[in-house]
Amino acid sequence: MKLRRTMLFMPGNNPGMIQNASILGADSVILDLEDAVSIDEKDAARMLVRNALSTLDFSGCEVVVRINSIQSDFGYDDLNVIARVKPDAILVPKATSDDIEEIDEILSIIEREEGFKLGSIKLFPLVETAIGLENIRETILASKRNIGVLLGAEDLTADMGIKRTREGNEIFYARNRVASICKAYKIDAIDTPFADVNDVEGLIEDTKRAKAIGMTGKAAINPRQIDYIHDVFSPSMEEIIYAKRVLKAKEEALKEGKGVFSLDGKMVDAPIIQRAENILLKAKLAGIIRE
Amino acid sequence: MENILGRVLPEYIEGYGEVKPFSGAFNNLGIKTKKQVSVKCVAPSEVKLVDSIKEALIKCEIKDGMTVSFHHHLRNGDYVLNMVMDEIAKMGIKDIKVAASSIFPVHAPLVEHIKNGVVTGIYANYMSGPVAEAVSRGLLKYPAIMHTHGGRARAIESGDLKIDIAFIAAPTCDEYGNINGVYGPSACGSLGYAIPDAMYAGRVVAITDNLVAYPACPIEISQEYVDFIVKVDSIGDPKGIVSGTTKITKDPVGLKIAKMATEVIEASGLLKDGFSFQTGAGGISLAVAKYVRDVMKKNGIKGSFAAGGITGYIVDMFEEGLFEALFDVQCFDLKAVESYRRNVAHQGMSASLYGNPHNKGAVVNRLDVMILGATEIDVNFNVNVTTGSDGVIMGGSGGHSDTAAGSKLAIVVTKLLKGRLPIVVDKVTTVTTPGETVDVIVTERGIAVNPRRQDLIEKLKETNLPIMTIEELKKLAENMVGTPEKIEFDDKVVAVVEYRDGTVIDVVKKVKE
Numbered sequence: 001m002k003l004r005r006t007m008l009f010m011p012g013n014n015p016g017m018i019q020n021a022s023i024l025g026a027d028s029v030i031l032d033l034e035d036a037v038s039i040d041e042k043d044a045a046r047m048l049v050r051n052a053l054s055t056l057d058f059s060g061c062e063v064v065v066r067i068n069s070i071q072s073d074f075g076y077d078d079l080n081v082i083a084r085v086k087p088d089a090i091l092v093p094k095a096t097s098d099d100i101e102e103i104d105e106i107l108s109i110i111e112r113e114e115g116f117k118l119g120s121i122k123l124f125p126l127v128e129t130a131i132g133l134e135n136i137r138e139t140i141l142a143s144k145r146n147i148g149v150l151l152g153a154e155d156l157t158a159d160m161g162i163k164r165t166r167e168g169n170e171i172f173y174a175r176n177r178v179a180s181i182c183k184a185y186k187i188d189a190i191d192t193p194f195a196d197v198n199d200v201e202g203l204i205e206d207t208k209r210a211k212a213i214g215m216t217g218k219a220a221i222n223p224r225q226i227d228y229i230h231d232v233f234s235p236s237m238e239e240i241i242y243a244k245r246v247l248k249a250k251e252e253a254l255k256e257g258k259g260v261f262s263l264d265g266k267m268v269d270a271p272i273i274q275r276a277e278n279i280l281l282k283a284k285l286a287g288i289i290r291e
Numbered sequence: 292m293e294n295i296l297g298r299v300l301p302e303y304i305e306g307y308g309e310v311k312p313f314s315g316a317f318n319n320l321g322i323k324t325k326k327q328v329s330v331k332c333v334a335p336s337e338v339k340l341v342d343s344i345k346e347a348l349i350k351c352e353i354k355d356g357m358t359v360s361f362h363h364h365l366r367n368g369d370y371v372l373n374m375v376m377d378e379i380a381k382m383g384i385k386d387i388k389v390a391a392s393s394i395f396p397v398h399a400p401l402v403e404h405i406k407n408g409v410v411t412g413i414y415a416n417y418m419s420g421p422v423a424e425a426v427s428r429g430l431l432k433y434p435a436i437m438h439t440h441g442g443r444a445r446a447i448e449s450g451d452l453k454i455d456i457a458f459i460a461a462p463t464c465d466e467y468g469n470i471n472g473v474y475g476p477s478a479c480g481s482l483g484y485a486i487p488d489a490m491y492a493g494r495v496v497a498i499t500d501n502l503v504a505y506p507a508c509p510i511e512i513s514q515e516y517v518d519f520i521v522k523v524d525s526i527g528d529p530k531g532i533v534s535g536t537t538k539i540t541k542d543p544v545g546l547k548i549a550k551m552a553t554e555v556i557e558a559s560g561l562l563k564d565g566f567s568f569q570t571g572a573g574g575i576s577l578a579v580a581k582y583v584r585d586v587m588k589k590n591g592i593k594g595s596f597a598a599g600g601i602t603g604y605i606v607d608m609f610e611e612g613l614f615e616a617l618f619d620v621q622c623f624d625l626k627a628v629e630s631y632r633r634n635v636a637h638q639g640m641s642a643s644l645y646g647n648p649h650n651k652g653a654v655v656n657r658l659d660v661m662i663l664g665a666t667e668i669d670v671n672f673n674v675n676v677t678t679g680s681d682g683v684i685m686g687g688s689g690g691h692s693d694t695a696a697g698s699k700l701a702i703v704v705t706k707l708l709k710g711r712l713p714i715v716v717d718k719v720t721t722v723t724t725p726g727e728t729v730d731v732i733v734t735e736r737g738i739a740v741n742p743r744r745q746d747l748i749e750k751l752k753e754t755n756l757p758i759m760t761i762e763e764l765k766k767l768a769e770n771m772v773g774t775p776e777k778i779e780f781d782d783k784v785v786a787v788v789e790y791r792d793g794t795v796i797d798v799v800k801k802v803k804e
Contacts, residue, residue, distance in 0.1 A: 020544050023544070023736055024543050024544070024547060025547065056771075222543075223543030223546075223547075224541070224543060224546070287755045290755075
């Protein structure tokens, strides 16, 4: 299990920021070659990200690179250069199943050429159009490299011709669809970033809404958003204490030879035990508990 | 000879005298004697108000070779030092020693006075800008003497630094010499650094742009110390004196360091009722206050006091009831000035009360936690805040060494790399603060604890913080940027760095051209 409570976007053309990418506390960083980089800096950013990946120590922090669409003039070059320095994953903008299939094939060739383990470079399709949202199942099934889907609400609402709001009712369906399909295929569902970096309250509410319907993490566009998102997606102390009690009760029940047992007057069954185990694993990965 | 830190020092320095080598932070205490002060008595009919700085200089019998002093409460907005020195130069006086508690870029005209022999010596606790560069280039006839804030007070009280005439920039003053810093167009709040000068100088001249009716209350420096008063149009530029507000950094790396430093404070066990705290006004240091504030609020902790240069942020914490009192040697912003004027428990303190090691106990001795900066720190935890990466003077101790020595937990917060240079090095260019008084260094990539603090190492093992040795921290930095080339120096000593007790902790040599 890999925690992806936060995926922090960073411009791929800013050496000062990339140098510190791994220490800002995000579970993943996304070095962006697409929207954050202007047309005349595409080559320079690609080189910078390549050099950063081959020289810097990103220990403990998953590194994802958002390439330009392979339908654009830059996508193939991005893929060919970046894959050779082995990022953990590639984030594919406006992903379709055809794009994902093609990228999968290219990655397999590069992995063979570079002597990397086949399939080791993972993929994140970015869902940011109505057609992308409706075809999401096919996109996920197009490659075994897919480990999560990122919902991009700004582009999606632009595509739909609807207004993006602080409350986010307009993406209620999109969030539910992404969360549900990702759960079905056991991959991560990463929520769209919250755009107003100074609205802490708005960020927390937005993150809670995403979590409530099953999104497993959230993209961030500023390091200051990380802690607030982590607070929402990390198990609370109450949850941890309860999970520990569930597992203790389970142990005792096993000793006594009981198949079914109760805690605080409520029956504990397999899903509750599973949930407790998940919470403790998450808490451990998040560094909240030591074992 | 070498001092206890292995720094090579001459036994005698021309223009300074015999060198007493630093022998440990607490090795020079015991019984000390304060100097006697001569007082020219003022009879009931005498008038203290004079027409000009020149008249004051004449009445104070200024002559070649004298030492004149200034305080730095007007910081980079100060007009007084330049006005007085220009007048002294016009009078044809030479060989003056300037004892300014700090020197800023605004004091650039001093460079001309140095070049033409009007000024031959400088005492300062901190200097930056053209004067510091001129000193580093060897333009000053005698080496500059760098004190700490507490060390300067000690030197004045003991007579090591003999001030002939003290010029006190006075934001508000009456015609009989009662001074305060809380009113007037150049209000700067506390006048803590000027107090030893007023008490021990041969003559004291107040220079004000806000002459008010007698008595000018509240009185911070009283008439009993002041010989003459001069009214001028302006003593300073308010924009350079205090900033409107002091803001917390938004730099995510700085915030991360501040957050980790706060976790170190929590783990130390000191953050409980009665907690006392000091931090600077700069980026990461002030951000530590933000996180400490959060923890204090969350856990309902009621602190004892915060000290030092006071910012609006610390005033907010005080007004929220997180501290019972503030000890203020200098106000950093308008909010602090306003609070100092209004709140009885926002207590002014002199430089001596703040950090003098040779009195009956300075406020720094009562500090639990001190947050410090560093230009360089070596593997023995010695800190340089005096010279920059090019070997040129760009600062000085200020209260750095005093608070490090006094506090129970002295934490250096810094980025591991600055401008592609590693901050942790084998040997610092200049030792400002000895490693024996520095407990922890917190950087964005790791935290190192002084091996003298095994108790703290044990406590921090219980946390998830990235604890490592300082050698590991150094290696981490060097892996990213390599090892910088050594700076080349001449043999000429351009500055003597005195520890707070008056011993010499290091010297600064002239940078090779």
